[in-house]
Amino acid sequence: MSTENGPELLEGSAEDTTRDRYMTFNIDSEEYGIGIAYVKEIIEIVPITRVPESPPYVEGIFNLRGDIIGVLDVRKRFGKSPKEHDEQTCIIVVEHKELVLGLIVDSVNEVMTIEEDSILAPPNAKLNHYNQYIRNIGQVSKGVVLLLDLEKLLIQDVQG
Amino acid sequence: MADFDRDNMMELFSYETGQLIEQLEQFIIQSESGYTMVQINEIFRIMHTIKGSAAMMLFDSIATTAHAMEDLFYFLREENPQNVDYAKLTDLILAGMDFIKVELDKAENGLEVNGDPGSTIAPLKEFLSGLKSGEAPASAQSGISASPKSAQRVEGGQRHFDAVIFFEDGSEMENVRAFTVVQNISSFVSDIEHEPADIIHESAVEVIRKKGFHLWFSSDKPYAEIYKLLNQTVYLEKMTLHELDGKPEEVPEKKYRVSIRFNDDCEMENVRAYALVHRLTEQLEKVSHVPADLMSDASADIVRTSGLTLEISTKKKKSDLMELLEQTVYLKTLNVQEVVDAPEPAPEAKPAAEDESAPHAPKPDEAAQKKTTAPHVISVNVSKLDQLLNLMGELVIAEAMVTQNPELENLELESFHKEARQLRKIIKDLQETVMSMRMVPLSTTFFKMHRVVRDMCRQLTKNVKLVVIGEDTEVDKNIIEHISDPLMHIIRNSVDHGIEMPQARAAAGKPEEGTVTLEAKNSGGDVLIIIKDDGAGLDREKILKKAKTNGLLKKAENEYTDKEVQQFIFLPGFSTNEQVTSYSGRGVGMDVVSTNLELVGGSVLVDSVPGQGSTFTLKIPLTLAIIDGMTVKMGGAKYTIPIVAIKQSFKADKKDIFTDPNNNEMISTRGEIYNVVRLHEFFGVETAVKNIEDGILIMLENGEQTVCLLADELVGEQQVVVKSIPKYFKKTKGISGCTLLGNGDISLIIDVAGFFDKM
Numbered sequence: 001m002s003t004e005n006g007p008e009l010l011e012g013s014a015e016d017t018t019r020d021r022y023m024t025f026n027i028d029s030e031e032y033g034i035g036i037a038y039v040k041e042i043i044e045i046v047p048i049t050r051v052p053e054s055p056p057y058v059e060g061i062f063n064l065r066g067d068i069i070g071v072l073d074v075r076k077r078f079g080k081s082p083k084e085h086d087e088q089t090c091i092i093v094v095e096h097k098e099l100v101l102g103l104i105v106d107s108v109n110e111v112m113t114i115e116e117d118s119i120l121a122p123p124n125a126k127l128n129h130y131n132q133y134i135r136n137i138g139q140v141s142k143g144v145v146l147l148l149d150l151e152k153l154l155i156q157d158v159q160g
Numbered sequence: 161m162a163d164f165d166r167d168n169m170m171e172l173f174s175y176e177t178g179q180l181i182e183q184l185e186q187f188i189i190q191s192e193s194g195y196t197m198v199q200i201n202e203i204f205r206i207m208h209t210i211k212g213s214a215a216m217m218l219f220d221s222i223a224t225t226a227h228a229m230e231d232l233f234y235f236l237r238e239e240n241p242q243n244v245d246y247a248k249l250t251d252l253i254l255a256g257m258d259f260i261k262v263e264l265d266k267a268e269n270g271l272e273v274n275g276d277p278g279s280t281i282a283p284l285k286e287f288l289s290g291l292k293s294g295e296a297p298a299s300a301q302s303g304i305s306a307s308p309k310s311a312q313r314v315e316g317g318q319r320h321f322d323a324v325i326f327f328e329d330g331s332e333m334e335n336v337r338a339f340t341v342v343q344n345i346s347s348f349v350s351d352i353e354h355e356p357a358d359i360i361h362e363s364a365v366e367v368i369r370k371k372g373f374h375l376w377f378s379s380d381k382p383y384a385e386i387y388k389l390l391n392q393t394v395y396l397e398k399m400t401l402h403e404l405d406g407k408p409e410e411v412p413e414k415k416y417r418v419s420i421r422f423n424d425d426c427e428m429e430n431v432r433a434y435a436l437v438h439r440l441t442e443q444l445e446k447v448s449h450v451p452a453d454l455m456s457d458a459s460a461d462i463v464r465t466s467g468l469t470l471e472i473s474t475k476k477k478k479s480d481l482m483e484l485l486e487q488t489v490y491l492k493t494l495n496v497q498e499v500v501d502a503p504e505p506a507p508e509a510k511p512a513a514e515d516e517s518a519p520h521a522p523k524p525d526e527a528a529q530k531k532t533t534a535p536h537v538i539s540v541n542v543s544k545l546d547q548l549l550n551l552m553g554e555l556v557i558a559e560a561m562v563t564q565n566p567e568l569e570n571l572e573l574e575s576f577h578k579e580a581r582q583l584r585k586i587i588k589d590l591q592e593t594v595m596s597m598r599m600v601p602l603s604t605t606f607f608k609m610h611r612v613v614r615d616m617c618r619q620l621t622k623n624v625k626l627v628v629i630g631e632d633t634e635v636d637k638n639i640i641e642h643i644s645d646p647l648m649h650i651i652r653n654s655v656d657h658g659i660e661m662p663q664a665r666a667a668a669g670k671p672e673e674g675t676v677t678l679e680a681k682n683s684g685g686d687v688l689i690i691i692k693d694d695g696a697g698l699d700r701e702k703i704l705k706k707a708k709t710n711g712l713l714k715k716a717e718n719e720y721t722d723k724e725v726q727q728f729i730f731l732p733g734f735s736t737n738e739q740v741t742s743y744s745g746r747g748v749g750m751d752v753v754s755t756n757l758e759l760v761g762g763s764v765l766v767d768s769v770p771g772q773g774s775t776f777t778l779k780i781p782l783t784l785a786i787i788d789g790m791t792v793k794m795g796g797a798k799y800t801i802p803i804v805a806i807k808q809s810f811k812a813d814k815k816d817i818f819t820d821p822n823n824n825e826m827i828s829t830r831g832e833i834y835n836v837v838r839l840h841e842f843f844g845v846e847t848a849v850k851n852i853e854d855g856i857l858i859m860l861e862n863g864e865q866t867v868c869l870l871a872d873e874l875v876g877e878q879q880v881v882v883k884s885i886p887k888y889f890k891k892t893k894g895i896s897g898c899t900l901l902g903n904g905d906i907s908l909i910i911d912v913a914g915f916f917d918k919m
Contacts, residue, residue, distance in 0.1 A: 049797050049906040051885060052843035053892045061885060061898060063906055066554075068898055070888040101888060154888075 020113050022138065024145055025092065025105040027075055032105075033114070033138060033145040038094045042108055045089040059104060062091075069093065071102035077153065078133070096150050103153075114138035114145065173217050174268045175539060180206045181257055181264075182604060188253055189610040194246050195236070203253075204233040210260065215328065219273045222263045227398075228281040229256050232288045238479040241291050251618075252287055254611070256280050285391070289384035319379055320404040321349075321386055324372040328397040335364040338373040341393050348389060349379035370442070416481060418470040421493045422463065429463035430454045436488050437470070443484060446473040467493075542637060545598055552594045553881035556786060559587050560878055560902030588879070591786060599634035602680050602689070605644050606631040609651050609678060616655045623662050624655050624674045633680035635687050639780055642760045643689065646753040650691045650776050651676060653750065658695030658774055668771065670694065682782070686762075689778040698768040700725050726766045730754040753778075758891060763913055779913065789880045789899070791907050792858065792871035794839045795847035798907035799871065800880050800899055805912040807859040807866065809874060814853045827857065827868055834859065837919065838870045842894070847872055862916040878902070882909060893918045 022033035023042075043064070048071055050060040057076035061068050071091060075083060088107040093100065118139045135149035184206045191199050211226035232252075236244070259280040267273045325341060327334050338359045342352055355374040356364045379386060383403050390399055420436070422429050434454040440447045450469040451459045474481060478496065485494055563580040606628050613626040635643075659665075659674035666672050677692040704717050707728050713720075729750045754764050762780035789800035790809070816828045817836070825836040836857065840847040849855045849872045857868040880899035885892075885908075896911030 047905065049898070049908065050845060051889050051892060051908065052845060052895065054889055058889070061889075061906055063900055063904055066557075066900065068883050068886060068900075068906065070886040099888060100886075 020115055021111055022114055022145065022147065023092065023111050024109040025090070026107045026109060027078060027080065027105060031109065031143070031145050032074075033112075033147045034092070034094065034150055035147075036111055038096055038150055040093040040095050040100065043091050043093065043102075044087075045085045045091060045104065059102075062102065064093065064102075067100075069100055069102055071104060072154070073104045074153075075104070075106070094150065094154075096154055099154060101154055112140065112145075114140060114147075119147070169217065170267065171541070173213050174264055176213065177210055177222075177260070177264055180210055181261060182607070184257060185254075185611055186607050188250055188257075189607075189614055191246075197237070197240075200233055200237045204230060204237055207233060217267070219263060219267060221273055221275045221277045222260050222267075225256050225259055225263075225277045225280055228277075228284040228288075229253060232284055232291075234479075235288055235291060238482075239291075244291065249287065252284050254615075256284060282388075285387060286384060289382075289387060293383065319381070319383070321375075321377055321379065321383075321401060322404055323375040323377075323386075323390055323399065323401045325375070325390065325393060325399045326372045326397040327368065327393075328395045333365070334368040334373070335359045335362070337393070337395060338364070338368055341373065341375070341390070344392070345375075345377065345386075345389055348381055349377040349386070352377040414474065414478075416470075416472045416474070416478070417497045418472060418481075418485060419467045419493075419495045420470070420485070420488065420491065421467040423492045429468075430459040432488075433459070433463050433468045436468070436485075440470070440472065440484065444472055444474040444481075447471070540597075545637070548594055549598065552591055553786060555587060556591065556879050556881055557900055557902070559584060561904075564876075564878075564902040566903065591879075595636070595786070598637045600637050600640055601632045601634050602640065602687075603631035605640055605647065606678055606680070608644070609647065612648055612651055613655055613676065616652065620656065621661070622655065622659055622674065623672055624659050624676055626651075627675060627677045629677065629679040630681050631678075633682060633687055635780065635782065639760050639762075642756055643762070643778065643780060646756045646764070646778065647678075647689065647691070649750065649753050650778075651678070654691060654693040654695065654774065654776075658693040658697075660696050664696075683779075686779050687782055689780065691776045691778075692773065693775075694773040697770040697772055697774050698726055698729065698766070699770065703728050723767075726768055729766065730764065763917075786879055786881050787909070788877070789907075789909065790858070790877050791875040791880075791901065792839075792856065793873050793875055794849075794871045795845045797845065798875060798901065798905060799839065800907045800909045801858060801860070801869075802909070802912060803877065805860050805862060807861050809856055809858040812853045812855075812857050812868075817852050825852065827852070829859075829868075834866055834868045836868050836870055840870075842915075842918075849873075860912060860915070862912050865916055867916075867919070875901075880907070880909070 018035070018037040021036040023036050023039045024031050024033045026032070046062050048060040048062045051058070054060070057073050059071045059073045059076075061070050063069075073082075075081075083106065085104075089104065090108045091102040091104055092108065093102050095101075119136045120139065122134050122137055133148055133153045134146050136147045138145040138147050184203060187199055187203055187206075195203070207226045207230035211223050211230055214220075214222035214226060232249075235241070259275060259277060263273050263275050266275070325338070327337055338354070342354065342359070346352060353376045356367045358364060359368075359373075381389075383401070387401050390396075390401060393399070420433075422432055431454075433449070437447055437449050437454065448471045450471075451462045453459055454463075472481065482494075482496055485491075485496065488494075563577075563584070568576070609628075610626055613624055616622070617624050654676050655674075659676070660668070660670075662672040665674060675694050677690070679688075679690045679692070681688050681690075700722060703725050704713070704720070707713050707725075708717070710731075712728060712731060730753065731751055757764050757778060757780065760780060762778060765777045765779070766774060767777070768774035788803040790803055790806055791798055791800045793799075810829065812827055812829075817825065818828075819825050825838075826833050827836050828834075836852060838852075840849075849870075852870055855870045855872050856874050857870055859866060859868050878901075880901070882897045883899055884897050885895070894911055894915040894917075895908050896914065897909045899907050899909055901907050
C-alpha cells in the first residue's frame with residue numbers, strides 16, 4: 001500500500017470510516033471527487049459578499065451560522081465559463097489544515113468508495129491548464145472520477 | 161495537594177509571580193544607582209513571596225534562585241553595607257529574574273521546570289560573600305553564638321564557622337537529613353560539633369524542626385566555599401553561616417519594644433497575639449506584653465485598635481528578632497525599637513535602632529495601607545473576558561435581528577419600539593461596561609521598555625534616557641498583546657540605529673545622553689503611541705540605495721517624496737545598518753511592526769528629520785470588538801463605515817457637482833469644495849447607480865483630509881461586531897473586517913485610515 005494513492009491526511013486516525021471514500025460532484029459533464037475526510041458539510045447556494053481585490057475565482061465570503069467563511073467558485077478556478085447558479089448549485093464546505101472554505105460546484109452527486117487498486121495516476125503530460133489540480137483518476141463502473149488535489153485547489157497562487 | 165486544585169494554583173502562581181517579577185523589574189531599573197531602604201525591603205518581600213509560592217508548587221529551581229536573591233537583599237537590609245556595586249547587583253538580579261521567567265514560562269506551558277539554577281545562583285552568592293567579607297567586622301559577630309560550645313572553637317591557622325540550618329516544613333526525618341549534612345561536609349571540615357548532639361535519636365527531629373540544626377566546625381576553606389557546600393543540602397529552608405574570629409564575646413541582652421498590628425479583617429486578634437507571644441517565649445529569654453491578659457474578648461479590641469506591644473529581652477541580634485516576628489500571620493505593621501535603658505551597648509545599638517525605626521518606620525506603614533486596598537480588585541481569567549465579549553457581540557447582533565426584523569416592517573408598533581429603544585440602551589451600557597473591563601493601562605508594557613533600553617545601553621555603550629508619557633492610557637487587553645512586540649522593535653531600532661554613540665552626539669552638538677520618548681494618548685477612537693528619538697534620523701540616500709538593490713523602486717529616485725522613502729523601512733528584509741548587532745540589523749523587525757499592527761487594525765507612520773531624530777507613530781484602535789457604524793449599500797454588497805469618521809451624509813444637487821480637467825469629480829456644499837470618491841470605482845465593483853445625484857454622499861474625515869464618498873443608498877446606523885475576514889483573503893487596503901447585520905447579511909467594514917491612504 002502506498003501513500004501515493006489516497007490523500008495523505010487519511011493515513012491518520014479517522015482512516016477506517018473515511019478511507020477510499022470520496023464525495024463526488026459535477027462541473028459540466030465531468031465528475032470530480034474529494035476525500036470525504038475533508039468535507040464538513042454541503043449547503044445550498046447562499047448570498048455571497050464579494051471582497052474587493054480578490055482573484056476572480058474567489059467568490060467572496062458568506063455567513064455560515066455566524067462564522068464568516070470564504071468561498072471559491074470551482075468552475076472559475078478551472079478556467080471554465082461562468083454559469084448561472086441554479087437549484088442544483090451547492091457549496092461544499094471543506095476543511096484542510098485549519099482552513100475552512102466553501103467550494104461552489106454545479107451539483108453534488110454521491111459519496112462513493114473507490115478502491116485503491118482502481119485509482120490511476122494522471123497522465124504525465126500536463127496539457128490542460130486545470131489538470132494541475134487533479135491528483136489521481138479513479139475508475140468506477142460508470143466511467144472515471146477525477147480526484148482533486150485539495151491543497152493545490154485551495155492554496156496555490158491565492159496569496160500571489 | 162489534590163490534582164484538580166493544581167491547575168488553579170498554577171494559574172494563580174504564574175499570575176502572581178509574573179506580576180511580582182514585573183514589579184521587581186521596575187524597582188530594579190529605577191534604582192540602579194542605589195537602593196533606598198524601602199526599595200530593599202520591597203524587593204526582599206517580593207523575593208520572599210516568590211520563593212514561598214514556588215516552593216509550594218515544588219518548583220525548586222525558582223525557589224532556590226529566589227532564595228539566593230532573598231539572601232542577598234536580606235543582607236543588604238540588615239547590614240546596610242557601604243560601597244555596594246549597584247550596577248553589578250542589578251545585572252545579577254536581572255539575570256536571576258530572567259532565569260525565573262524562563263522557568264515560569266516552562267511551568268505555564270506544562271513543561272518540566274528543570275532549569276539548573278546553579279549558574280544563576282553562583283554569582284549571586286559570590287556577590288553576597290564578597291559583600292560579607294568586605295563587611296568583616298559585622299558578619300564576624302555571630303548571630304546565635306551565645307552557646308558556650310563556640311568558645312572551644314578557636315585554634316590557630318584555621319577558620320571557624322558557626323552554621324544553623326533549617327529544613328523545609330514537611331521534609332520529614334530531619335535528624336537523618338542533619339546526619340547527611342554532617343557526612344557531606346566531614347571531608348572538607350574538621351572538629352564538627354553539633355546541637356542536638358545525638359542526631360540519631362528520634363527526639364532530635366523536634367529540636368531541629370524548632371531551633372534548626374546548629375553546627376560548629378573548622379576548615380581552611382573560605383567562607384564562600386563553605387556556604388556553597390552547605391547550600392547544597394536538600395530541603396534546605398534557610399541557613400545562616402557565620403565565620404568566627406577569636407573568642408566570640410558574650411553578647412549582652414538587649415531590650416526591644418515591639419508594636420504589632422494585625423490585618424484589619426483577621427478577627428480574633430487576641431488569640432493571634434497569644435499565639436505569637438507563646439511562640440516568642442519559646443525562643444526568647446524574656447517576653448512581656450500589653451495588654452497583659454490576652455484571653456479576654458476585650459483584649460481583641462485593644463489589640464485591634466492600639467496594637468500589641470511586646471517588651472522583649474534577648475541576646476539575639478535584632479535581625480534575628482525581626483525575622484522571628486515577621487513570620488507572624490496576618491501581620492500588618494511591625495515596629496521594633498531598641499530600648500536603651502542603660503548606657504551599655506552604645507556603639508552598635510544606636511545606629512541600628514535609628515536605622516530601622518526612625519527614618520523608615522512610617523514607610524512600611526504606608527505600604528501596608530496600600531496593600532489593604534488591594535482586595536477590591538479580583539483577577540479574572542482572560543478567556544472568560546473573551547467569552548463575555550463574544551457573548552456581548554452575539555447579543556448586539558441578536559438585538560438587531562429582533563428589533564430590525566423584516567416581519568416588523570410596516571407594522572404600527574409604538575410601544576414595541578419604545579421598549580426596543582430601552583433594550584438597546586441597556587445593551588449599550590452593558591457593552592460599555594464589558595469593554596471597560598477589558599481595558600488595561602499601557603504602563604506595564606511601557607515599563608518593560610526601560611529594561612530593553614537599559615540592557616541595550618550597557619551592551620552598546622550608549623547613553624540613552626527613556627522618557628515615558630501617558631502610560632496610564634488604556635487599551636483593550638487583546639491589543640496590548642499585539643503591540644508589545646512592535647513597540648520593542650521600534651525602541652530597539654531607535655536606540656540601536658537612531659541614537660548615535662556619545663562621541664558622535666557630542667560632535668554634533670547634542671547632549672551626550674540621547675533621549676527616547678515613549679508617549680501614549682487618546683485621539684478619537686484610536687490610541688496613538690509615539691516613539692520619538694533625538695538621534696540621527698533616517699538616511700534617505702541609504703534607504704534609496706537599499707531599496708534599489710532590493711528592486712523596490714518603481715520610479716526615478718528623485719521622484720520619491722521623503723515620506724515615501726521613509727515608508728520603505730517597513731517592507732520585509734529592509735535594514736540599512738551595515739552592521740548586524742544582537743538587537744537589530746538582520747532585516748527583520750520593522751516589517752513585523754507593520755504586520756503585527758495590521759492584525760489589530762492599526763498602522764504605523766514614520767517621520768524623520770536628518771540629524772534631529774525620528775518619530776514613529778503607532779495608531780491603534782481603542783478596541784477591536786464593537787463599533788458604531790453607518791451601513792450603506794453599493795452594488796450587491798453592503799459596507800459599514802465607522803460613525804466617528806463620518807461628518808455628515810447628504811443627497812447631492814446636480815448643480816453643485818463639477819469636474820476638473822483631470823476628470824476629478826468635486827462637489828460644493830456649504831461653501832466648501834470636496835473631492836468625490838465613488839465607492840464602486842474605488843473597490844472596482846459594479847453598481848447600477850452612476851449619477852452622483854442618484855446616490856448618497858457620505859462626508860468622511862481623517863485627520864486633516866475630508867472627502868465625499870458616493871454610495872448607492874443608506875441602510876442605517878447600528879452597532880456592529882467586528883469580525884475578521886478569513887485569512888484566506890489577502891488584506892485589502894481600505895477594508896478592516898466584516899460584520900453580520902441583523903438579517904444575517906455580511907457587510908464589509910471600511911477602514912477609514914487605510915481608505916485615505918489608498919487614495
